[in-house]
Amino acid sequence: NLNRMRMVKNFKLCNNCSTGEFWNYLSQGPVVVHMDATTSACYIKAYESGVLDQVQCSDKPNHEVLAFGYSVGENAFMIRNSWGAKWGENGYVRVEKGKNTCGIHTYVSNPVINK
Numbered sequence: 001n002l003n004r005m006r007m008v009k010n011f012k013l014c015n016n017c018s019t020g021e022f023w024n025y026l027s028q029g030p031v032v033v034h035m036d037a038t039t040s041a042c043y044i045k046a047y048e049s050g051v052l053d054q055v056q057c058s059d060k061p062n063h064e065v066l067a068f069g070y071s072v073g074e075n076a077f078m079i080r081n082s083w084g085a086k087w088g089e090n091g092y093v094r095v096e097k098g099k100n101t102c103g104i105h106t107y108v109s110n111p112v113i114n115k
Helices: 018-029
Strands: 010-013 031-035 063-071 076-080 092-096 107-113
Touching: 010 018, 018 031, 018 063, 018 107, 063 092
Parallel strands: none
Antiparallel strands: 010 107, 031 063, 031 107, 063 076, 076 092
16 A cells, blocks of 8 residues: 555665664664675685674675664574575574674664655
């Protein structure tokens, strides 16, 4: 129903977010996260399962993913990647909360919706 559609009015961007700021954005809905996915020190390409806790990545993000929640009991953010279901945990990765793992706090953005 087009009468009930909501349009994106703008977006909010947080540069070099603290964990608290990141959590605040995520509590409002899914957020776009920019992360390092290609630096040799970062093993995101080889990720298969578990909680990713690699902090030796570049602080220059080069890949966008969608953070949408957190894993209770594991202290980890849930992230959806675009590389398909054969990568990671059926296309998802759990990233340790409280660290700037692979630069996920560097650029965080979410939409502002018209009401």
